[in-house]
Amino acid sequence: xxxxxxxxxxxxxxxxxxxxxxxxxxxxxxxxxxxxxxxxxxxxxxxxxxxxxxxxxxxxxxxxxxxxxxxxxxxxxxxxxxxxxxxxxxxxxxxxxxxxxxxxxxxxxxxxxxxxxxxxxxxxxxxxxxxxxxxxxxxxxxxxxxxxxxxxxxxxxxxxxxxxxxxxxxxxxxxxxxxxxxxxxxxxxxxxxxxxxxxxxxxxxxxxxxxxxxxxxxxxxxxxxxxxxxxxxxxxxxxxxxxxxxxxxxxxxxxxxxxxxxxxxxxxxxxxxxxxxxx
Amino acid sequence: xxxxxxxxxxxxxxxxxxxxxxxxxxxxxxxxxxxxxxxxxxxxxxxxxxxxxxxxxxxxxxxxxxxxxxxxxxxxxxxxxxxxxxxxxxxxxxxxxxxxxxxxxxxxxxxxxxxxxxxxxxxxxxxxxxxxxxxxxxxxxxxxxxxxxxxxxxxxxxxxxxxxxxxxxxxxxxxxxxxxxxxxxxxxxxxxxxxxxxxxxxxxxxxxxxxxxxxxxxxxxxxxxxxxxxxxxxxxxxxxxxxxxxxxxxxxxxxxxxxxxxxxxxxxxxxxxxxxxxxxxxxxxxx
Numbered sequence: 001x002x003x004x005x006x007x008x009x010x011x012x013x014x015x016x017x018x019x020x021x022x023x024x025x026x027x028x029x030x031x032x033x034x035x036x037x038x039x040x041x042x043x044x045x046x047x048x049x050x051x052x053x054x055x056x057x058x059x060x061x062x063x064x065x066x067x068x069x070x071x072x073x074x075x076x077x078x079x080x081x082x083x084x085x086x087x088x089x090x091x092x093x094x095x096x097x098x099x100x101x102x103x104x105x106x107x108x109x110x111x112x113x114x115x116x117x118x119x120x121x122x123x124x125x126x127x128x129x130x131x132x133x134x135x136x137x138x139x140x141x142x143x144x145x146x147x148x149x150x151x152x153x154x155x156x157x158x159x160x161x162x163x164x165x166x167x168x169x170x171x172x173x174x175x176x177x178x179x180x181x182x183x184x185x186x187x188x189x190x191x192x193x194x195x196x197x198x199x200x201x202x203x204x205x206x207x208x209x210x211x212x213x214x215x216x217x218x219x220x221x222x223x224x225x226x227x228x229x230x231x232x233x234x235x236x237x238x239x240x241x242x243x244x245x246x247x248x249x250x251x252x253x254x255x256x257x258x259x260x261x262x263x264x265x266x267x268x269x270x271x272x273x274x275x276x277x278x279x
Numbered sequence: 280x281x282x283x284x285x286x287x288x289x290x291x292x293x294x295x296x297x298x299x300x301x302x303x304x305x306x307x308x309x310x311x312x313x314x315x316x317x318x319x320x321x322x323x324x325x326x327x328x329x330x331x332x333x334x335x336x337x338x339x340x341x342x343x344x345x346x347x348x349x350x351x352x353x354x355x356x357x358x359x360x361x362x363x364x365x366x367x368x369x370x371x372x373x374x375x376x377x378x379x380x381x382x383x384x385x386x387x388x389x390x391x392x393x394x395x396x397x398x399x400x401x402x403x404x405x406x407x408x409x410x411x412x413x414x415x416x417x418x419x420x421x422x423x424x425x426x427x428x429x430x431x432x433x434x435x436x437x438x439x440x441x442x443x444x445x446x447x448x449x450x451x452x453x454x455x456x457x458x459x460x461x462x463x464x465x466x467x468x469x470x471x472x473x474x475x476x477x478x479x480x481x482x483x484x485x486x487x488x489x490x491x492x493x494x495x496x497x498x499x500x501x502x503x504x505x506x507x508x509x510x511x512x513x514x515x516x517x518x519x520x521x522x523x524x525x526x527x528x529x530x531x532x533x534x535x536x537x538x539x540x541x542x543x544x545x546x547x548x549x550x551x552x553x554x555x556x557x558x559x560x561x562x563x564x565x566x
Contacts, residue, residue: 010290037450099376167316252473
């Protein structure tokens with residue numbers, strides 16, 4: 001089973017839920033940190049890294065001797081990543097979406113592909129918990145191909161927990177698509193509610209069952225509760241604000257280590273998700 | 280004209296609440312919300328929308344089943360697995376590259392332009408504001424960010440205002456890159472947690488990469504004074520100005536629930552006073 005953890009708004013506690021759920025399920029689980037712009041799960045899990053691999057995406061390289069400057073490559077490219085100006089063909093690798101169109105259309109076979117580095121994929125473990133994350137190179141704009149690479153580490157024999165990025169655009173969709181369940185994490189504030197509605201919209205487009213965790217459940221107002229009820233979004237867990245939790249988080253400590261009684265709550269959370277998915 | 284971008288790396292550090300407080304304090308400015316993916320500033324500023332425009336960008340493939348002979352070429356060429364066995368295009372997976380459109384021997388694939396969101400010119404009790412809403416699951420957020428920044432700039436010129444304050448997106452990817460390029464300065468709002476520090480270090484690198492001067496402000500500093508010091512030390516070593524600390528204060532949530540800035544909610548509070556000092560420092564450091 002694959003459970004993605006998403007939020008719309010950042011800083012609501014996605015990583016807290018993902019890491020503590022994963023640790024509570026121990027050897028049955030695997031965590032994939034797909035928030036490649038700002039991966040944080042490793043800070044709380046301190047996994048031993050077994051492997052690190054530079055991830056690249058294919059981009060065109062033009063053999064100037066073969067190129068006859070016909071301009072077909074520039075014509076097919078939707079992203080202005082290859083252009084013909086006067087007597088040269090220029091490529092802009094950072095704009096390339098790696099569709100391969102220019103290479104396919106070139107009548108002179110003058111285009112080959114080389115790799116542009118997007119970031120690093122790391123694979124490791126913490127005791128019996130399997131771990132993988134991606135770290136986008138600073139200055140790189142294209143997160144989705146790296147997210148796909150992290151997701152390719154999915155172990156079908158384990159409960160895969162995906163820590164998704166915030167927002168509702170392409171990186172989030174890449175992290176949530178084709179998962180069995182989306183666990184949304186919010187806080188009961190106007191910002192939390194507004195962004196939760198967006199996240200619920202994204203989940204609907206993907207047609208995935210979802211449930212809600214309300215973090216800092218006693219700070220704010222009750223509009224998130226009213227909304228969850230109105231759209232039949234089940235509330236699967238609530239975590240009240242506790243300065244002890246916030247301080248432990250600030251030090252990179254896991255909730256289940258500071259307050260071991262929470263471990264049972266996370267196991268129950270998984271059981272409720274499994275019930276919904278298997279219903 | 281000066282343009283300040285407020286960013287954070289990590290989400291939920293208080294970026295938008297602080298930005299709203301600045302809206303209460305700054306004069307002669309245009310507000311801009313460039314966090315188009317999950318825009319929240321309007322929940323505090325309650326904009327009165329004066330102009331609404333569609334944001335069109337990118338295209339999506341649509342297969343005409345009556346013309347399609349199911350030859351399979353499009354499925355072979357598509358690198359995004361966007362075309363199903365029954366020759367339907369998954370609009371979420373479609374990258375808009377047009378390769379299938381170009382090569383279809385039957386010319387059976389249309390390629391209409393996408394409307395991926397809306398952008399707005401508004402009036403607020405703090406002055407003019409430019410903001411946007413990216414459609415859910417849409418792409419091209421970077422282009423929409425560039426567009427709202429450009430429109431905010433021209434609105435400021437038109438109205439003779441000399442300051443733009445922009446709420447930026449979280450992360451370090453495409454929309455953040457689009458939001459900081461060419462700005463006068465960025466203010467990084469962080470929190471003293473291992474993740475806040477980690478993410479702040481990455482946006483500091485990003486700002487350096489694009490040669491935009493940066494400042495740092497630590498929100499909720501008392502949650503972990505040690506990490507607060509580490510953040511400020513890191514800032515100092517990297518040539519960033521630390522413009523101040525804000526204590527952890529439920530006033531942020533209370534003001535938000537009331538639809539007010541912290542300054543409006545309780546301008547005499549210690550936290551509001553801190554923010555006023557920070558704003559003064561920020562202004563001194565924008566070149």
